[in-house]
Amino acid sequence: MRTTIARCLPLLLTFTAVVAVTGLSAQEHSALVAYRLQTTGDVRLTVPTSANPSAVIFRDARDKWQPADVQVTDGVMQVKLQADQLKSGRTILVLQVPSHVNLDDKEPPEVIAFTVDGRNYGPVRRVALGGVEFAPRHMSVEVADKLNSLRTRTLRVTVNSRPYRLRDAGISFERYGPRHGLISVELDKLMGDMRAENNISVIIDDYGLTDGPLQCTLSFAHAPEHRLDDGTVLSVDSVTSASGWDEWWVIADGEKMDQTSGSTAGKTWLSQENGEPHWVRMTFPEPREVSGIRLWWAFYETYRTSVAYEIQSWDGEKWVSLDKITGQTDRQCSEHTFEPVTTTAIRVWQPSLSGHPGRAEYMWLSEFEVF
Ligand SMILES: [Ca+2]
Ligand SMILES: [Ca+2]
Known part of the structure; x- marks a missing residue:
């Protein structure tokens, strides 16, 4: 017999023979006592006698809840399950259902709105910002469940793999109703230094017996700036995560690509492939x-x-616009002149999906000259 802890249930038990299960508690599930089972044959389980025999139910082969075959002999309660009653040998056995738990629930909580720094991305589970110069300061996820209350004890936030819970500073939950609330994450308190790739995930579950919780993810990339010998600082919005393009500052090494140059790796700056602007x-x-x-x-x-x-x-x-280019066709070099301006910085800003038509999600440069 193999025994492992399940995510949303107290125990996952795999049986291939008749096995007695005793002394299992499910305190984590607020008096809901449930076991997830997988078996290749008929199973007889000895369960805690605190259960009400008529309330013991299991999910059958048609995904319906039905009363289990329970026998109490000499104070020992046994549950019999036949393999042909189960779907692929899997079921959930429930000994005790609190009145507030709806067992028909098969869906985790859903997102009503995913908001980052005041911008509402809608009812999505993932927001990818692409390359950013500054880390987002705040994110919130409005969540709701149709059938069950939200279970704030299951709320988890990870910021670049560092785990946080509701009691930690910077994480809050505003309850709008039993099945509806707002999770807020103050990233400016939790982020620390940005990495090349940054991921924040927010996890929450309801009281139902769903397979997994709701998981929402915010991701963004950050390319550290690069200082040239003369003190000039080069920055880009993002760098592809593909290997070979790490040294993106070759756009200031004087070398320009042409048909004979071979691979672009190590000779170009290639942005991330996304629908965000690049610069x-x-x-x-x-x-x-x-x-x-x-x-x-x-x-x-x-x-x-x-x-x-x-x-x-x-x-x-x-930023002040000096020139705006549209509808440009393929060429090795684009030269643009304008009225002389005295400034500390020049930026080329490419709107969303305005790269070369073959790869509009990229910005892909061999050399950047300012004169
Ligand atoms: Ca649900
Ligand atoms: Ca170059």
């Missing part, structure tokens, strides 16, 4: 006069020239 920025140690830029594109089958982007300068408070 590359050059920040100068001192203000300088700038009158144009050149963007040398990656070569893979063709030049991966982005269709649209905006060239911007930093005026000390905000």
